Amino acid sequence: MTEHVEIKPVPVPLTRMTRGQRGVLREATIEGSDGEMLVAMGLRPNCRLRVCRSGQTCIVAVETGCGGGCRIGLSRHLADRVMVEPIAAGR
Amino acid sequence: MSEGVVTAGRLVAIIGNPNVGKTTLFNRLAGRSQKTSNFPGTTQEAHVARVSTSAGELTLVDLPGIYGLRLDTSESGIARGVLEGSIAPEGFRAAPADAVLLVLDATNLLRNLSLAGEALRAGTPTVVALTMLDDARRRGIEVNIEVLSRRLGCEVVAVDAKRGEIGNGLLGRLTMAATRGTKEAVGDDLHAWAEEVYAEAAAARSGRSDDDRITDRLDSAFTHPLLGVIVFATVMTGLFWAIFRLATYPMDWIDALFAAMGGWVADLLPEGALQEMLVDGVIAGVGATVIFLPQIVLLFFLLSLLEHSGYLARAAFVIDRLLRPFGLPGHSFVPLLSGHACALPGIMAARAVPDPRERLATVLVLPFMSCTARIPVYVLLTTLLFPGKPGLQALAFAGCYGLGIVAGLLSALIARRTILRGPARPMALELPSYRLPSLGYALKTAAARGWTFLRKAGTVILAMSIVLWWLGTYPQSGPSPAAEELRATAATVDGPRGEELTEEADRLDSAYRAERTALGRIGGVVQPVFEPIGADRKLTIGILASFAAREVFVSTMAVQILGGEDADLEAGGVREALATAERDDGSPIFTRATSWSMLVFFVLAMQCLPTLAVTAREAGGVKWALLQLGWMTGLAYALALIVYQSIRAAGIA
Structure with missing residues (x-):
C-alpha cells in the first residue's frame, strides 16, 4: 500500500518570492509598532498575497486580509521578516 | 429623544483609513465653512467645519487617516484624543465626540471593519459612510448595505463623495444617530468579528481584474531601480520647471501691482514719514513676500494632483534608498526639493513625513536648501568672484546648491544620531489605486496652503519690514559735511x-x-563679530539686514555703496560699483577671500524670519527654531571663517 505524504511548502521570506507568485503569510517577525501597523494595514497571518514586485521595494497585493486587493509597499528590511508559504501556480 | 442622541451644536469626528475618500466627503459636507488649524503641539492639520442642518448645528472634525485607534502613531493618538475629549483643534474646546462619521472603503472593507469595530466599541453614536462602491463592483465585490447596517448596529449610507447627493441626507442622519449597543457585540477579538461581519455582508469574486493588471505594470515601472528614477526625475523636473517658469508670470504681475500700489500711495499722501513707511516699509516688504505666493500655490496644486493620482506613494519608495543613509525617509524628498523654491512651503510639505523624528529632522535641515531668495546674493558674489567668466560663475553657482544639499543631509545625519536618535521607521506604505486626480480638490488644497502662507508668514514679514524700515531710516541726520x-x-x-x-x-x-541710523550704529557695534570672516561695517549692516530676509542683502549693499534704492544687478554700473566698493579705510570690500567667505556664509546661514516662525509652528516649539538658527548660523560662521582665513593665509589677493 502506498502512503501519500503531503509535502507542505516551507515558508520563505517575502524577498525570496518572485513577481506574480502567490503565497500565504505565515509569520511576520516584526516587533513593536511596525508589526502592529502591518497587521492593521491588512498583513495578517493566513492572508493570501500576490507579489507585484520583488526586490529592494517589495509590493504585495493583499488578496485576502483587506477585503479587496489593497497594495502595500515594503522596504527590503521589512519584507525580509515576512515569512510566506508559496502557493503552487494554478491553486 | 433617546439617550445618546446627537443634539444640535455637537461635535462629530470623521474617522477612517487613509485614502478612503474621507477628506473629499468632508469637503462636500463642509462646503465653504471649513477652517484649517493644527492639533496643539503637533504638525498635524485639523480641518473643522460648522454646518447647519434642519435639526440644528454640527461641528465636523476631519481626523487624519488611521489604520487603528490603538496604534503607536501620532495620527492614532490624535484620533483617540478627539474621540475621548482630551484633544481639540486649536481654537476649539476639548470635549468628547458626540457622534462619529465612520468612512469605510468598500474596496477594502474587511480591513476597514477592524477600525470600525474599534470605533464602535467606544459606544459613541455612529453613522457609516460607505465609499468607493463603484470601484468595488468593478473589482467584483458586492456589499449588502442592509446586512452591514444590521451587523454594525448603525445606519450605513452609500456615498459617492465626488458625484452623489450626500449633503443633508448624511448630515440629517448624523444629528439623529443613536447608540444601539454595538459596544458589546464587537467582542474581544476584533479581527474575528471583522471577518464574521465581512463574510455576512460582502461577497468577493476572486482573480485579477483589468485594473490590477494595469496597476501591476505601472507599479513595476514607477518603482523600478532605473526606470523609476528616470520617471521620477522627469516628473520632478516638470514640477519644478512649472514652479520656476510658469510662476514667473503671476510673480511679474504681483511685482507690477505692488509697484503701482507704491506709486498710488506716494501720489496720494504728502511726503513724510507716513508715506515713506507705507511705500518703503509696508508695501515693499509685503510685496517682497507675496511675490512668492504663485510658487507656493502652484507647488501645492501640482503636489496634490500627483498625490491623488497615486504616483507620489510609489515615488517615495524610489527615493527612500537615497535618503536612508542620512536618516531621512523617502517622504522627505518632496519637502527638501520644494525648499529650493522657498523653505516655507517645503516645511509645510514635511507634514507628509509620518515618523515624528524624521519629520522634525526634515524641518530642521530644510532651510539649507538654496531657496530663490538666495539667488540674487549668489549672482552678485559669483559675478564678483569671476568677472567675465560665465562658465566659472555657473560652476560656483551650482557649487552653492551642492554645498547646501551636503550640509543639509549631513546635519540630518547628525541630528538623527544625537537629539533625534531613534530607530529608522522602515518604509511600509499603502499604495493607493491610480485614479484621475480631482482638479477641484487640488485647487482647494492649494488655496488653503496659499492662505496659510499669507496669513502666517505675511504678518511676520509685514512687522519685520516695518521694523527694518524704521531701524534703517531713524534717527535721521542732517547732510554729510x-x-x-x-x-x-x-x-x-x-x-x-x-x-x-x-x-x-x-x-x-x-x-x-x-x-x-539705528541699523548703521548696530552695524558699527556688531562689526567686530563679523570681522574674522572678512566683513567690514557696510557688509555687517548687509548681513544684519539680511537676517530678516536674504534678498535684502543686495539692496542694502547697493543702498550703502551707491546711495540709491533701485539696485538692479543687470546694470553693469551697479556691479562695477560694488566690485570696486571700498571700506572706510579705503581698501576694497569684496576681496577674493571676503567674496568666498560671504558666499559660504549665505549658503549656510539661517537668515529668514518667516522660516523661523513656520519652523516654530510646525516643529511644535520656539526651541526648535532657535536650534535651527544657532546650528545653521554657527556652521555658516565656522566654515566662512575657515574659508576666509585660509585664503588670506595662502596669500591670495
Missing part, C-alpha cells in the same frame, strides 16, 4: 564734471545717513 563741500564745489563747475560731483555728493550723503 563732506557732501556739502562737494556740492559747493559742484556749483562752481559746469558740465558733466559738475553733475559727477553732485552724484558723488549724493552717494556720500546716503552713506553718511545710513551710518547714523
Whole structure:
C-alpha cells in the first residue's frame, strides 16, 4: 500500500518570492509598532498575497486580509521578516 | 429623544483609513465653512467645519487617516484624543465626540471593519459612510448595505463623495444617530468579528481584474531601480520647471501691482514719514513676500494632483534608498526639493513625513536648501568672484546648491544620531489605486496652503519690514559735511564734471545717513563679530539686514555703496560699483577671500524670519527654531571663517 505524504511548502521570506507568485503569510517577525501597523494595514497571518514586485521595494497585493486587493509597499528590511508559504501556480 | 442622541451644536469626528475618500466627503459636507488649524503641539492639520442642518448645528472634525485607534502613531493618538475629549483643534474646546462619521472603503472593507469595530466599541453614536462602491463592483465585490447596517448596529449610507447627493441626507442622519449597543457585540477579538461581519455582508469574486493588471505594470515601472528614477526625475523636473517658469508670470504681475500700489500711495499722501513707511516699509516688504505666493500655490496644486493620482506613494519608495543613509525617509524628498523654491512651503510639505523624528529632522535641515531668495546674493558674489567668466560663475553657482544639499543631509545625519536618535521607521506604505486626480480638490488644497502662507508668514514679514524700515531710516541726520563741500564745489563747475560731483555728493550723503541710523550704529557695534570672516561695517549692516530676509542683502549693499534704492544687478554700473566698493579705510570690500567667505556664509546661514516662525509652528516649539538658527548660523560662521582665513593665509589677493 502506498502512503501519500503531503509535502507542505516551507515558508520563505517575502524577498525570496518572485513577481506574480502567490503565497500565504505565515509569520511576520516584526516587533513593536511596525508589526502592529502591518497587521492593521491588512498583513495578517493566513492572508493570501500576490507579489507585484520583488526586490529592494517589495509590493504585495493583499488578496485576502483587506477585503479587496489593497497594495502595500515594503522596504527590503521589512519584507525580509515576512515569512510566506508559496502557493503552487494554478491553486 | 433617546439617550445618546446627537443634539444640535455637537461635535462629530470623521474617522477612517487613509485614502478612503474621507477628506473629499468632508469637503462636500463642509462646503465653504471649513477652517484649517493644527492639533496643539503637533504638525498635524485639523480641518473643522460648522454646518447647519434642519435639526440644528454640527461641528465636523476631519481626523487624519488611521489604520487603528490603538496604534503607536501620532495620527492614532490624535484620533483617540478627539474621540475621548482630551484633544481639540486649536481654537476649539476639548470635549468628547458626540457622534462619529465612520468612512469605510468598500474596496477594502474587511480591513476597514477592524477600525470600525474599534470605533464602535467606544459606544459613541455612529453613522457609516460607505465609499468607493463603484470601484468595488468593478473589482467584483458586492456589499449588502442592509446586512452591514444590521451587523454594525448603525445606519450605513452609500456615498459617492465626488458625484452623489450626500449633503443633508448624511448630515440629517448624523444629528439623529443613536447608540444601539454595538459596544458589546464587537467582542474581544476584533479581527474575528471583522471577518464574521465581512463574510455576512460582502461577497468577493476572486482573480485579477483589468485594473490590477494595469496597476501591476505601472507599479513595476514607477518603482523600478532605473526606470523609476528616470520617471521620477522627469516628473520632478516638470514640477519644478512649472514652479520656476510658469510662476514667473503671476510673480511679474504681483511685482507690477505692488509697484503701482507704491506709486498710488506716494501720489496720494504728502511726503513724510507716513508715506515713506507705507511705500518703503509696508508695501515693499509685503510685496517682497507675496511675490512668492504663485510658487507656493502652484507647488501645492501640482503636489496634490500627483498625490491623488497615486504616483507620489510609489515615488517615495524610489527615493527612500537615497535618503536612508542620512536618516531621512523617502517622504522627505518632496519637502527638501520644494525648499529650493522657498523653505516655507517645503516645511509645510514635511507634514507628509509620518515618523515624528524624521519629520522634525526634515524641518530642521530644510532651510539649507538654496531657496530663490538666495539667488540674487549668489549672482552678485559669483559675478564678483569671476568677472567675465560665465562658465566659472555657473560652476560656483551650482557649487552653492551642492554645498547646501551636503550640509543639509549631513546635519540630518547628525541630528538623527544625537537629539533625534531613534530607530529608522522602515518604509511600509499603502499604495493607493491610480485614479484621475480631482482638479477641484487640488485647487482647494492649494488655496488653503496659499492662505496659510499669507496669513502666517505675511504678518511676520509685514512687522519685520516695518521694523527694518524704521531701524534703517531713524534717527535721521542732517547732510554729510563732506557732501556739502562737494556740492559747493559742484556749483562752481559746469558740465558733466559738475553733475559727477553732485552724484558723488549724493552717494556720500546716503552713506553718511545710513551710518547714523539705528541699523548703521548696530552695524558699527556688531562689526567686530563679523570681522574674522572678512566683513567690514557696510557688509555687517548687509548681513544684519539680511537676517530678516536674504534678498535684502543686495539692496542694502547697493543702498550703502551707491546711495540709491533701485539696485538692479543687470546694470553693469551697479556691479562695477560694488566690485570696486571700498571700506572706510579705503581698501576694497569684496576681496577674493571676503567674496568666498560671504558666499559660504549665505549658503549656510539661517537668515529668514518667516522660516523661523513656520519652523516654530510646525516643529511644535520656539526651541526648535532657535536650534535651527544657532546650528545653521554657527556652521555658516565656522566654515566662512575657515574659508576666509585660509585664503588670506595662502596669500591670495
